[in-house]
Amino acid sequence: MAMTIHVDVVSAEQSIFSGVAEFIAAPAAAGEVGIYPRHAPFISRMKPGTVRVKIPDQAEEELFFVSGGILEVQPQVVTILADTALRGKDLDEAKALEAKQRAEEAMKDRSATMDYAKAEAELAEAVAQIRAIQKIRKQSGR
């Protein structure tokens, strides 16, 4: 049997995933990182994006969308403290697109009351959400 590592994905509102995995990919501050068991202790901020978890004896990877948070890696345990992490399947593509449009509009119209930095963050989040949905679509062959 391959080596495994324990993974916990939690957000403030609920525990999203807890179990063993062979490999985890997460969007760290300086780019995506891949984590195998016995990784050196590592801690990083996360950018909006998808966390991929390869579970033993399961062909499909589990996908979780995170809109930011903290990633902590210990040799035997990975903890992902997500700001808002919903199950990938629950994501609403239309909603994400709408949010993107809204954010883009707000960016064009800088005189609007909306803060530029906030709009940019919303745009990054929407783009990441859409990418997560597309990945899931591709996987399920739709």
Add this chain to the structure above:
Amino acid sequence: MASGKEIRTKIKSVQNTQKITRAMEMVAASKMRKAQERMRAARPYGEKIRNVAAHLSHAHPEYKHAFLVQRESARRVGVIVVTSDKGLCGGLNTNVTRMVLGQMKSWESAGLGVDACALGGKGFGFLQRMGGSVLSHATGLGDAPHLEKLIGPVKVMLDAYMDGRLDELYLGYTRFINTMKQEPVLEKILPLSGAELGSAKGHWDYIYEPDAKSVIDELMMRYIEALVYQAVAENMASEQSARMVAMKAASDNAGNVIDELKLIYNKTRQAAITKELSEIVAGAAAV
């Protein structure tokens, strides 16, 4: 003695009140179940972030975050008061505000200034009436706690702490013990005591990305937010169960009042019949 019609309308009005309290009791019961689930769902995050914070405080001795540094003397303290938005939940809010008020008085008599942050409409109203200095507030929290609504007001307090305008930060809320029992608590959340995070073992350090300071800063911020979130979630569960109990008591009391009024009504009715009868008998005898 009141006439039959008067008593009848009174019974009717108490019955209507009872209908309302009974409906509120049932609504609170179903909301309570959800609020309890939410409160339990929020626990893993708090535990995990506490673990990470504990690891971090051992791993990186060079940079000590301001939240971990004990200050020599406190001049000004901050207090976050978590209450409900709505009333009709027994003594829930009064208990918390009374405790906070007592503590505030003792701080003030010790020469400490107090700044407050109100989460929940009742606490905000109370602090305003008391003329306390409210740095930030959030009202209209709804049935489910949302972190987005809490981040802003809490950040105001944390910024004040970082700037040295506050030297200690307390959190007052109602802890949920079980459906029948909730207790008001006032906890010190800043500065974090080292003991709370456990003791060091071995020496090692993380690889930080992008750098130690920004990661630790962000983590500490989140840790406090998680504490506040958990407090709000507990407070909401407490609120719903307190309301359920209060409304159940109100419905029972209304039932008692109705019973008493019915007894009086029947007595007056009987008295009237007896009076009429005796009048008829007396009239017949006179003939």
